[in-house]
Amino acid sequence: MKKQILLILPLVILVLGACDDFLDRSSLTEMNDDTYWTTENNLRLFSNGFYSNYFVGYNSGWGSAYAPLRGYYFSDDFSSTGKLGSFETQAPSSRADDDEVVSMMNSYAGPTWNFAWVRKANIFMERIAAMQEAGVELSEETFQHWTAVARFFRGFEYSRLVSVFGDVPYYGEVIDDSNLDALYKDRDDRTFVMDQVYDDFVYVMENMRTSDGNAQYLNRYIAASFISRLMLFEGTWQKYHLNNTEKASKYLELAADAADFVMSSGMYSFTSDFRSLFGSQDLAGNKEVILFRHYDASIGITHHVASYSNLTEGQYNAPNLSLAKAFICTDGKPYQLSAVPNADELSIQNLAATRDPRFEATFWDAPKKESSTLLYACKFIDRVGVTYYGSTYPSMYGSNTNTNDAPVMRLGEVVLNWIEAKAELATMGGAAVTQADLDVSINAIRSRPLDAVAIEKGIQQTVPLLLAELPDDPARDADVSALIWEIRRERRMEFVYEHSRLLDIKRWNKIDYMSGADNPDILRGPWIDFETDFPEWLVEEKEGVLRVETADGTVVTYNGSNAAEIVGYYVPENVSDRDPFTDRVYLAPVGNAQISEYMDKGYTLSQTPGWE
Structure with missing residues (x-):
């Protein structure tokens, strides 16, 4: 019988002297x-x-x-x-x-x-x-x-x-x-x-x-x-x-x-398609997965993450235009530089067809009302689970009784950690990154096999990243090299909704990406022609509510008689920027009660800088 260590996680607490x-x-x-x-x-x-x-x-x-x-x-x-x-x-x-x-x-x-x-x-x-x-x-x-x-x-x-x-x-x-x-x-x-x-x-x-x-x-x-x-x-x-x-x-x-x-x-390799890393009922034997958590309803070990990828459950915190734009085209270039036909058409359907395969594997390829931005992430469920949309879901795909395994650590992260560390070391006197380094990291990821659904849709693998032909992304920050920019992009495509993004922008000193004033694309969804792509929202209750932003920045509101004009980047309902913030938010403050507790004992607990 196959053993799964992560089915049951016992918590052993001993009878010990208590700390104060x-x-x-x-x-x-x-x-x-x-x-x-x-x-x-x-x-x-x-x-x-x-x-x-x-x-x-x-x-x-x-x-x-x-x-x-x-x-x-x-x-x-x-x-x-x-x-x-x-x-x-x-x-x-x-x-x-x-x-x-x-x-x-x-x-x-x-x-x-x-x-x-x-x-x-x-x-x-x-x-x-x-x-x-x-x-x-x-x-x-x-x-x-x-x-x-x-x-x-x-x-x-x-x-x-x-x-x-x-x-x-x-x-x-x-x-x-x-x-x-x-x-x-x-x-x-x-x-x-x-x-x-x-x-x-x-x-x-x-x-x-x-x-x-x-x-x-x-x-x-x-x-x-x-x-x-x-x-x-x-x-x-x-x-x-x-x-x-x-x-x-x-x-x-x-x-x-x-x-x-x-x-x-030599123990791990990229032999799995991307979607199977997250929706599989059993990750044992998956060569890319280094550690996983197994779920089994028969012993009451289940979760609810798949149900929030099943197309029916709402995604209030949803993928935005900034994320969608970050995905490279299959020729390995950002859309502004790409030779892929219609690369600059940023509709959901076209993004799925022209971008790195991880886009299609991560998101539904049509607008979904269940998403705040109309771009819905179905990454954490298998291809079968989403077919129950509009009907009754089996327990494995609904509520908190999901049983697909979770990849806790996988080779994709390890190689991206490795190539980024090497690239950063190279800026401080270390050895330069070579094409061979890219081939065993980023390009190994890009060579993952596609699953049958993606192949049937005509999805193509992304070409390798070549050191001699690094894209010069017009959106690149001036203080970041082209190589490090592409490594960071690869992380963004790879880890959507996983552990990485907030920690990444914090460690890179890029928390300003969170500001809509500095990064207005976070306040928008993808490009949608509502009359063609999503006519079900051209209804009376959406009058005065449904809005799009055109390419020149004009916001157009649906009034019941201008359906042909409701074409542009979707503006989530009543969206507005988060409160202004300063660099102090890179680190959290401690509680006032903890500071007072120290004082009561005759000691000092310093507050986090900026939060005094």
């Missing part, structure tokens, strides 16, 4: 700390308690934290009716959490001010060391592996905390609740913290097993894939925010080395 205040965590299941730490199987069981927090997949039930489509929708890729979602405008009254639960702040794509998972990892490390000191009969390799597992999760948590808050207090050991000086110390500099994370990850790369008996148990290949993501974030943050090329190079080199470890293993 914000470091406390609630016990859900009691186990005896004095007798538990005796076997490797118990170590594995304890480690599985981290999986639900870091390998979320499509979450479960109605859970949306860290789930694609349902958790990651705050970025320049998506728009809505009414006013676009805004950044917070003041420090919250409280921003603390002390439970081991999966929690996420959408507008920062990361966790709240919570150190329970840090403490859990430190407990794990200390108990492993105590087992070794007590002479538990396990090999040195076993102790090193499980220490690496604990250090990986600690590094993962600190990477996420730093991405949200910047400076955070660093705890490298379990803190006794009587040690107030440690419990209430102020925030440590982010670079100090990330140097500790770097050391953790180096240890992981040297000591974690390459196999722990099942491909879906945490191993060095899985860990290295995430390390490439987390070190890429911090390396580029150090470059673009702090101008610290020494630290940027250090972190980016580890990102590239970790990705290379996975790529050079």
